Amino acid sequence: MFSKILLKLIDQAIVPAVLVVVSRIVSLILVSSYMGVDFYITKNGILFDNTKDYIIINSYSMLILTVLISLGMLAIIVKSALFHHEHITPKMSAKLFSLKMHSLIKNSFEIYTQATIWISYLWLLTIANGVMYYYQMLDLWVFYLSGILTVSLTVLLTSDIEKKVKVSKMEDFLFDTNGKYLEKDNKR
């Protein structure tokens, strides 16, 4: 009854959702302690005494968040390029099995549902950065940097998907769908 893709997408959204919340809180606390800025943890959130400190700490916190999500996205793209079950090299496959890391070998369904979620988070973060900059809560360079990261990772993912589509087209051709060669073998 339930859509398999939607269920998988929800399943894949748990890890980045937790990562966003945890890294936001931890980065705010770490950056303010590193910079020696006073903050108060209240029911309403983390409060800062003046706007100047708030903008600096918010900028660095959003930067850390964006970089973390980008790294996650990059890992998925690398996984797709190197460990995809359709084109993983036998040598790499054997290596992964010997290291007991064969769980890294994934199919398109696993990889692309994961990639969809992570790239969505990245775009949402970039939009949030834009909104924060508009309301003067963030430095402009953070918005630019997150925009550049998001666009380049989207391009990488798209090119990877394009490659996969080409590969699968070639495989259709190689599979001898009309059974021409198979019939020849039978005649012999």
Added chain:
Amino acid sequence: MKRFGANLFLFSLLAGMLLMPMASLKLAKVNNQEVLSYTDIETKYLKQRIEEQEKELIELRELVKVKETTQSSEDITLD
């Protein structure tokens, strides 16, 4: 129809999963309480002093008035 409803529920759940963590971005805020600088405190103190001195002046004026009236009444009786 049942399948559509179930998928709509899943879709809204997914949208919630994507948007809920974004609420954590609003965790950091600037303290809204009035933060007084040294000059603010100084002006506040000076205003208070001016108000007190104005009150004292009014009281003194009243005293002078009372004294004047008693003096004039004394002069009349002496006459």
